[in-house]
Amino acid sequence: MSSHAVPQTKAARQALVRQLIETAAVESQTQLAAMLEQQGLHATQATLSRDLVEIGAIKVRNADGRLTYATQAILESIEDTGARLNRLCAELLHSAAGSANLTVLRTPEGAAQFLAMAIDSHDDPDLLGTVAGDDTIIVIAADPVGGERLAQKFLDRASGLTH
Incomplete structure (x- = not known):
């Protein structure tokens, strides 16, 4: 577990989910859960699913042709x-x-x-x-x-x- 653990609040978790999606090519909830674990935060698949909906993340085809999660901020920037x-x-x-x-x-x-x-x-x-x-x-x-x-x-x- 990381020494710089994220506070276990919904807002902090969703902010971290948004940051991970906006800085890495996240292809699945399993991958996202593993990335959160590396940051010291455990989240169930059901929680991640709700978080993705609430932050407005959807899957889009990236430049490599792979489906990855994206947020409105990513799409607006490009x-x-x-x-x-x-x-x-x-x-x-x-x-x-x-x-x-x-x-x-x-x-x-x-x-x-x-x-x-x-x-x-x-x-x-x-x-x-x-x-x-x-x-x-x-x-x-x-x-x-x-x-x-x-x-x-x-x-x-x-x-x-x-x-």
């Missing part, structure tokens, strides 16, 4: 909001459908809030805001009948056709 939104749509968007002024986006479980943060941080005059659940995002279009057009805009982003 790409602008439009490029990040395009990449996240390509990686996370399962479907998009519009009706009236609403667009419903479907993502993998646990990814909706992460994608919604990227949508909200990208300044787009065509939308008013988002509401995210676990795997579903409702996007409110500025145009009273813009839901279908906005759905197509997200599908285009996922396909590499940017707006």
Whole structure:
């Protein structure tokens, strides 16, 4: 056990998890648990799973083609909001459908809030805001009948056709 043990609080543990993800290519919760152990902190898989969700970490394909955990800070440091939104749509968007002024986006479980943060941080005059659940995002279009057009805009982003 390390002599510089981290305090056993949730906030301290999550700060260390975030730091490890942002400074190393963390590919699994098992690897993350081992890295925490080296820092003198024991965490169960269930605890790490909750921590990863709460800090907004998701798995993305890195430059080597491997899936690694990433946080919003990592993604913001390497790409602008439009490029990040395009990449996240390509990686996370399962479907998009519009009706009236609403667009419903479907993502993998646990990814909706992460994608919604990227949508909200990208300044787009065509939308008013988002509401995210676990795997579903409702996007409110500025145009009273813009839901279908906005759905197509997200599908285009996922396909590499940017707006």
